[in-house]
Amino acid sequence: MTLVRADGQQVATSIAESVLAGPGLGEFHSWFTSMASVSFMDATVIPLTALDGWAGDFDTGNISHHTGKFFSVEGVAVDIPDGPVTTWTQPIINQPEIGILGILVKRFNGVLHFLMQAKVEPGNANGLQLSPTVQATRSNYTQVHKGKAVPYLDYFRDTAQHHVITDVRQSEQGSWFYQKRNRNMVVEVAEDVAVLDGFMWLTLGQIHRLLAVDDLVNMDARTVLACLPFHGSALVSALAPSDDSFRSALVRSCGPEAGSVHGQNEVLRWITDVRSRARVYTSMIPLKDVKHWHNTDGTLSHDSGRFFDLIAVKVEARGREVQQWTQPMIRPSSTGVVAFLVARIGGVLHVLVHALVQPGCMDVAELAPTVQCAPENYADLARPLFLDEVLKSSEVRFDVTLSEEGGRFYQARNRYMIVEVEAGPEHEHPDFRWMTVNQITELLQHSHYVNVEARSLLACLHSLSGPGVTA
Incomplete structure (x- = not known):
């Protein structure tokens, strides 16, 4: 089935109609609670020296995966003569590969629904959060980790038969990542889509209400949603402002x-x-050359005790592509x-x-x-x-x-x-x-x-x- 392409005004109207279509969230909360009971992840902080599959380079101190994929932790020297702090060095994550953050959308009774995923991540404060349909680095979706294939990925890698609403590369945290980018995509499909365990269709109105809940809608979902063409005269007309509120x-x-x-x-x-x-002025430097940082019990911290720590975690998971691994992480103070x-x-x-x-x-x-x-x-x-x-x-x-x-x-x-x-x-x-x-x-x-x-x-x-x- 070939999808009829919609113009910008039609997309704006569809977005507005999905905003206004906000049925109750009882079914969602029951589903999310059931997913939490079967999705388990335990992340235990361990010394950096206990990382398995990661190695510190003898000459630089940089930490990288044995495959050369995923990411590395290196040092960066920063010089901003007009800034409140003019010079400093710090650890930073270098992940040059482009990941995919994608949400699949489909009309039910004419209303756009978004296929969202209940996903656990090792750094989540509360375990399970609402994520995009696809949230994967290139190393993940090319299965460097020897794990399971990423569900629904093909909809975003081959979009010829679908309507692409959004497709743009965007940056990630500029304080902790070095020039990191991900591809933010929203793709509309017309054909039937099998809903796998851990996934649920939601209207934009429902997602908007969930954004008001602490630690529920994850960052990757938020950045993709922000890239929607949420503007235009058709959207304004459909949402119908009529007062001074x-x-x-x-x-x-x-x-x-x-x-x-x-x-x-x-x-x-x-x-x-x-x-x-x-x-x-920024330049990558060996991690061992960052100044005013110290290693205590396998954790790299700033001398002031502020900013962030570089830690390692051991992860045991259920409901993920890989069940067990270790990795470095940044822990803000x-x-x-x-x-x-x-x-x-x-x-x-x-x-x-x-x-x-x-x-x-x-x-x-x-x-x-x-x-x-x-x-x-x-x-x-x-x-x-x-x-x-x-x-x-x-x-x-x-x-x-x-x-x-x-x-x-x-x-x-x-x-x-x-x-x-x-x-x-x-x-x-x-x-x-x-x-x-x-x-x-x-x-x-x-x-x-x-x-x-x-x-x-x-x-x-x-x-x-x-x-x-x-x-």
């Missing part, structure tokens, strides 16, 4: 007709200017804060984005949330701009703690917040700009403009566009 201002922000403080060409020039004037300040300007919701320089970025800087930090890391530094405004505000529209990628990071969690303010001169800064949701979404059709934390938070902001989630 926060939701109406948000929906108007998704449309191209909405007025914006800065035109899109001006935004692009600003990003180019930030990338051109920022002096950022504290829970971070990831927040958007938003303001209604001319009746249209605007988001204050930050052109943030990070050592692992492909092109110097990407658009980040207004605030993206672990506050405890700034005990000896000036507080990040707008952090106190976020934490002290009474106009909090969204507030939930969500996990970061559980395959490389151990119990990494951030408090995701959306805080409404009155736009004022205090928000004017060369590295910040007010943008509409439509403008951000347009940039997401291209690579390396919007960072992973901002994409996660944008998915959370989208969740407030439907009537089922209260802002």
